[in-house]
Amino acid sequence: MQKCSVIHEGGTSTGSSVSFGGVGGNVGAFGTSSTSQTTLAKKLAPPPRMGVVAMIFLTLGVLFFGFLGVGMMRDPGAWWIYWLFMAAICALRLFIGIKRNIVYAEKMESYNRLWFCHRCGEVSSI
Numbered sequence: 244m245q246k247c248s249v250i251h252e253g254g255t256s257t258g259s260s261v262s263f264g265g266v267g268g269n270v271g272a273f274g275t276s277s278t279s280q281t282t283l284a285k286k287l288a289p290p291p292r293m294g295v296v297a298m299i300f301l302t303l304g305v306l307f308f309g310f311l312g313v314g315m316m317r318d319p320g321a322w323w324i325y326w327l328f329m330a331a332i333c334a335l336r337l338f339i340g341i342k343r344n345i346v347y348a349e350k351m352e353s354y355n356r357l358w359f360c361h362r363c364g365e366v367s368s369i
């Protein structure tokens with residue numbers, strides 16, 4: 244028997260790399276981080292939650308694509324419909340994230356009680 248959280252940590256590895264390249268005459272460095280997981284680590288993943296950083300990136304992303312979309316519009320008269328659409332997506336994602344965060348502590352508590360049996364592959368709560 245092995246704790247699920249331990250298996251998840253052990254089967255997850257994060258690597259980062261920096262690459263140099265040029266796009267349209269602009270040369271820059273690109274940093275990428277990648278996460279690789281074993282199938283078992285993926286299966287025994289902890290409950291999801293949305294961090295503050297993710298929320299900020301979501302909002303910035305919506306604002307960015309909002310302005311980009313309105314800027315590319317041929318008929319700017321419909322800009323508010325587009326913004327309404329973008330705001331709805333943003334609100335929905337935040338709603339799901341906040342909902343997950345509310346139950347996160349409770350779910351994490353039961354997740355920390357989960358054990359995995361390597362012999363029969365069964366997950367049991369203790």
Ligand SMILES: [Zn+2]
Pocket residue numbers: 360361362363364365
């Ligand atoms: Zn067993």
